[in-house]
Every structure is written in C-alpha cells, then in structure tokens.
Amino acid sequence: MPDPARNTLAIVGAGPIGLEAAIAGLDLGFDVHVFERGEVGSHPLAWGHVRMFTPWRMNLGPRSLEHLRRAGWVAPDPEAFPSGLEYAEGYLHPLARLPGLSGRVHTHAQVVHLGRRGTLKGDWIGDPRRREFPFRLLVRDPGGRESFLHACSLIDASGVYGQPNWAGDGGIPARGELYLAPQLGYHPDDVLGLKRERYAGRRTLVIGGGASGATTVTNLAALAEQAPGTAVAWATRETADTLCLPVADDPLPGRRALYERARALARGTHAAVVHIGGMRVEGFEFNSATHRYRVTLLIGEQPRVEEVDEVLVNTGFGPDDSLYRELQVHECYATRAPMKLAAALLAGGGADCLATPAFGVETLSNPEPDFYIVGHKSYGRSSNFLLETGFKQVDEVLGKLAKDQRVGAGV
Template sequence: MSDGCCSTTTSLETTSLQVEHSTIEASGLPVVVIGAGPVGLAAAAQLAERGLDFLILEAGGQAGASVAQWGHVRVFSPWKYSIDAAARRLLEADGWSAPDPEWLPTGAELIDGYLAPLAKLFADKVRFGCRVNAISRLGYDRVRTNGRERAPFLIRLDDGTELQARAVVDASGTYTSPNVLGASGLPAHGEQSVEVDHALPDVLGADRNRYEGKHVLVVGAGHSAATTLLALAQLENTPITWAIRAGNATRTYGGGDADALPARGALGTRLRALVDSGRIRLLTGFYTHHVNTIGQGVEVISRDPSGHEQTVTVERIVSATGYRPDHSITSELRLDLDPVLGSTRALAPLIDPNQHSCGTVPAHGVDELAHPEPGYYAVGVKSYGRAPTFLMATGYEQVRSVVAAIAGDWEAARDVQLDLPETGVCSSNLAEAQEQRVGLATGISGGLLATPLPLVTTGSGGSCCG
C-alpha cells in the first residue's frame, strides 16, 4: 500500500463468501462508503449500529462538501424530516440535541447542526481529501468471471493509494457532473469558450458583485433555477431573463397552496408573480444551440426542433439544467444501467419522471439497487441517474436496506417502507409532465431547494434533500 491520504493495511486473505443477490460476506475488510454527504453518513450510521467495520472516503475537505456549495440556501423540509433515524440515535447517545424540528435549515445549518457532528462521531473512519479514481476487483478486470465474487473490491484513489473492501456503498452524488447548457444533451456550440455559472450561486452574498447591475440569463425549469431567479429579483438594476424549453412554466410554478411542502409551493407562487409583473422576462420554447462572445456580453441563440431561432444577449449565464451521474470510476465493474436514466434497470420504472412525481415513487431497497457486481451499490442521488424525483428520505431508506443486506439480515433488507407526500410541484399531473418532458431541467437532482433566508421561514411535509 502507498502512504496516500487513505492508506491502510488490510489482509489479502479472504474467507469463503456467501452471495445472495447482491450481497457479499467477507471478514477482515471494511465496507467502503464513498461520500460524506447526508446519505453517505446515514449509511455509516447504519453500519455502525450493526457493528460492521467501515471507512468513509470524501473527496472534499469536510462533511457535506457539496452541500457547502449551496450553504446559503434553505431546504424545503424542516429538521424533523432531514435526519436519518440511525444517525439520530447515535448522535443523541453522544449527548447531541436535535435542532428545532420545525425549522427549515440552510445547507450551512445542515452541516453545522447535523453532518459535521455525525462525521465527528466516526473519527478516523472518515477520511477527507480522498477522491476515488477507480473501483475494480482485486486481480479481476470486468471480463474475468471465475472466482470473481470471492475477490475483494480494489479501490484506487487519485494519489495512487489502493485499498480493499468487502462491499462498496457509492453515495458520491452528482454535484460535480452538471448537465451542459445545450438543449440536446450536447454542449451548445461555443459553450466551452464562455463563462457559465452553475446552479445556486450565492447571489445575495459572496457572489453579489458578479450579478448586480448585469443582465443575467438563467436557463432551467427546476427549483434551483427558481431559487436563483428569486434572489436575482432582489438586486436593483439587474435585468433578468429566464429561458426554458417547455411551452410554459406551469411545472416550475407547481402546486402553490396545494403543495405538500408549503415552502416549495410558495417558491412557485412568488416566481409566477415576478414573471407576471415583468420583473423577470420569460422565454419559452428556448433550446440553447449556440453561444458567442460579443464585446462585454454573450449572445445566446436558441434553435428549436422546427428550426425557429430566438436570440438574447446577456452579461452572465447561470445554467440550472440539472446533473447526471458519472459512472466512470466503475468502468471495470459489471453494472446493469438503464439506457435512459442511468439508474439500475430495476429501479428505472419506479422513478421514471414521465410516470412518477417526487411523492409517488414507491419504496425500494437492495433488490432494486443491486447490480450484477455483488456488493456494489450506488445510493442516494446517484442511484436515480437523471431522474429528478429523488428525496433525501428515499436515500435514508435505501441505505438502511442495503446495510441490512450487507449484514445478512435479508428480512430487514426487504422490509422497505417509505411514506412520501403527493405534491403539486412534482408534476402530479402526469399527463402534463409527459407533455412538458422536453422542459425537464432540475437543479440539484435529489435536492429540491427553497429560497434564501429572507423568503422562507416555515414548512412541513416529506423530506427533501439539500
């Protein structure tokens, strides 16, 4: 082993393995959890309660490193829906007091009040600054089969360090792989030569000078776009243009008073009022095709499927077009990915945004998350691929089920239960969702986000991830 950030000493000996569906039993090796965000730390809490050895590898320098990127934003759900049950038990046993259960935390509060204390409990089992470069099987590439299930996982880090694991729980998320600005899934012509900001800049705080007094284009129809638009509207002398592919913004406006999460319903209500008043200029049917630098600005050209063009010239662009999973680290593992969403094939029909809203995704666990590679599980936001219907409570139930399976408790693993609200915002009108599919563009997939502190103070309902 090299002496990198995550160097460790593990035995190369393996015991006989018992494999059922996607669970591998081995002694002497830890379960490796990738990512120290809400779902990754919940997985660690489940492992700790079952007495299973584990190691958390976090690429960032702190717990919730991706959450910290939008620390100024409030989540839609109050604290009582944002804390994993196993994590709560461990924290309370250590003397931790839960925050006000009805309070809507910001990302920063989520870290300071929950994620950082939880990571601290796990001490040296959490290793920061450790980016996973690749995952394979020790001595086995993807082609070799005989004896494969008995080989430990081999995890290689960016610094060359290698370590071994009995199972891998990949909760690395999607935040570092945003979708492109181009409307067809390909970068717009010229996109890589202009400066594009990604979702949820701190418009009213650290990034204020980047936007105040400048004409800003926000592209995307999800909650991250709405959050940014509402913040921009508070800046004087700041023209705002909002571009979406759909023919109207009904999906983004959502359910209003009918939304099961009032804070989320209020988000759409306020946005609609700003558009109706003319404070925000809305461009519909906008398919970004080309971007050109013109003087101090950027010309953005839309070309829809019929060839019709629209053009807008702005000074700054915020791309809130969502995120996609990066499976490159698992190229030597045997994954069975749905060709559309990039989730497992078994999970895809349960989360398909053409058929399901955030509140209608059925409970699912280890069986739906299993791959042909026993012992590897992508959980949390990454498990949903490109589907924008993920909620944090879903991730907590996923890891509870997966960890139970790793522990060999198949009765608990398959007893999956999840109670999520039906909501107006999450396209409960499925016919409308189907019609507007081309306009589907969320912010943080798996993170339905509310507006900054001055705009949201209360809320209730099912849990949402930040």
C-alpha cells in the same frame, strides 16, 4: 497481499446518505471507511444559501440521530427548514466528528476508479463468485498521491451535484459551451449574498426551468429590487403554462411558494424578468472587448439572440458513471440510474418525490455482488430524490450486506 476481512466496507461520499450508511455499518459490525473528495457535506455546503423544502425532521437519518443524541447533541426544531449551510454545519459535521467515526471518514480523498482485484469487468458475468475478488479503490489525495484500498463491500453515495448537465440542445454542449464552460455558472449561485457583486446591476441569462433555475430567478428578481439595472432573461424548454407546475395539495410550503413565485415571474409580473419559453440553446459567444455574451436560442427554427453579462446554466445534474466503469452495473439507458430502480421509478410515472417509496433492496442490487449505489446518485438524472428515501435505502442495503457477508447482527 492478504485479502481484506469479510466485514470491510468502503463508502464513497460523506454526504448525508454516505454518513448514514457509515453509522449503520458500524452498528452492524462492519469495518467502515468513508472516502470523501472534499469536505464532509461538501454538496449542501455548495448550495449553502438555498433553504431546504423539507423540515429538519425529514432530513435526519434515524441511526445518525440516535448516535448524535447519545453523544448529547440537541436536535434543531423539527419543523424548521434548514439552509444547506445550516444542514452541513449543524448536522453533518457533528456526525462525522462522533468518536465512532473518528479516523474512518477520510476527507480530501477522491475515489478515482473502482474495480475488483484480480479480475476484470468481463469475467464471471453476473456470477456471485466475483465476491471472491475484493473491491479495489484507486484513491487520490489533493497532492496527486495515489493509493489502493481494498474492501469486500462497496457503497457509492457520491451524489450528482458535481456533474451538472450541459445547456445545449439534445443534452450535449451548445456551440462554444465547452470552451466557455469554465467562466459560465453551472450551479444555483448565491446571487443575494456571496456573489451579489457579480450580478447586481447586470443582465443575466438563467437557463433551466427546474427548482434550481426557479430559485436563481426569484433571487435575481429580489436583487433587482435592491440594485437598479439588474435584469434577468429566463430561458426554459417549458412554456410559461407548463413551468413549475404546482404539486396537488403540496405539503411543502417552501416549494409551493417558490413555484408560485416562479410561475408569476414567467407570466411577466416583474419588469426586470423576461421569460423565453419553449427554447433550445444553440450557441455561446463571448466578446472579450465588451465582456458580454451573445447566446443564440432557437424557438422552433427561429433564432433569437440574447446579449447578457452573465450566464447561469441550471439544467440539472447527472451521475458520474465513470467511477464504476470496471464493475458490472446495469444502468438505465434513459436516466443512467441502476436499471431496476430506474424501471420502478419510471413505472411510477414521475410521481412527486413525497409519494415515491424506497422500492426495496432488490431494486438497488446490481449484477455486481455486494456493490450498491444509494442516495441521490441512485436516481440518476431524476431530480425527484428525497433524503427520507435515501435513509430507507441505507437500512435495506446494510441489512442485506450484513446477511450476505455474514457480518455481526445480520449473521
């Protein structure tokens, strides 16, 4: 089999960062192919009912915007806040349809494994000569048919939304959780819209004190005002005093309002919402006669049992590192992000996402040459990622790849 050309670039994931990388790659003379497991923008589509905290002007990749404008696309009001659905349909879909990307974005093409042809993970340790062996992607279509594709550069922009964290204490599944997981919810459900019937007039346990949990609980509280009998038990590791703490001089009004509302609900201002702070989740049971769950929580060593009709686990997301198990990637043992970037982020002491810079291409590099993890996945389990940071990462990574591969403008 002949070697692929030096300018071949494979990208995993057609989210906003994968597509910005594709456009930047085209600009620099790469032969780009994007492999996407679902639809273009399938993650923002999945949280389509959630309104973004950042306005349009912060959510558009500079290179993508330039290409779209040239094609006659009219940008939305830069100060408006799109929902996930508006973002995917109004921006990502037209972007993927641009003539330059035609035939280069392969949807329903899941990348199952990544390696290098003709060498193993343990060979040529941290040696740039690994780039003599092209990347090898095992790609599967919805019918289960598998093919191999090869490229000299590889970008993983596959996000984290597909891998929700478990509810149980210590980050591992609670008793019964593995078995019941298929019938529990692990994403911020559209409780006021598409999934309304499931939650109206019923008691739901929401687990998790981050932005997703807060969004779900505030929406369920709104539903309780329309549908009598709707009730929420909100279980968080944080206490009511430490939950959704305000960001000093928060410039994002949507986030400020959500956190204020969530803190008020946790303090008991709504009759339909009970907050259970400082808890760990111990076990789930499902009674098939009553169709209700019994969930055992621990507060200190004291068990507390909640009986509910539905359970929504909103405990965050993490990267799928099984994809690059055969590549030489140095992962952070705390966040599972690429080590150097993780260290830079941890040194920042969990600063607010708006205050977090892109730390430069060096922090994104791996022992594996020409392989980069960008976008939300580059933050591992940290939820602090912002699109603006991802667009900067793309710029830096593509510039470096073009230089290292002697491609186009970077030569």
